[in-house]
Amino acid sequence: ASGEAGQAAGFISSGTDLDGFLPETDLVIESIVEDMAVKQELFGRMDRLARPGAPLGLKTSGLSV
Numbered sequence: 001a002s003g004e005a006g007q008a009a010g011f012i013s014s015g016t017d018l019d020g021f022l023p024e025t026d027l028v029i030e031s032i033v034e035d036m037a038v039k040q041e042l043f044g045r046m047d048r049l050a051r052p053g054a055p056l057g058l059k060t061s062g063l064s065v
Contacts, residue, residue, distance in 0.1 A: 022049040029057040036063055 015021055046056050
């Protein structure tokens with residue numbers, strides 16, 4: 001199982017250069033400051049840049065979305 005986990009981890013990446021990697025990404029999960037205006041702006045950018053059909057997810061603990 002550890003070999004499978006290591007292989008799966010190779011498919012996970014992170015970054016801040018949305019233009020560089022977002023168009024080729026299969027699943028996007030943001031993890032940005034808990035500020036609704038900031039998240040809305042980021043989601044607008046992600047929606048424009050992500051490939052069609054790519055799911056966009058968010059991490060939040062205090063915002064009602």
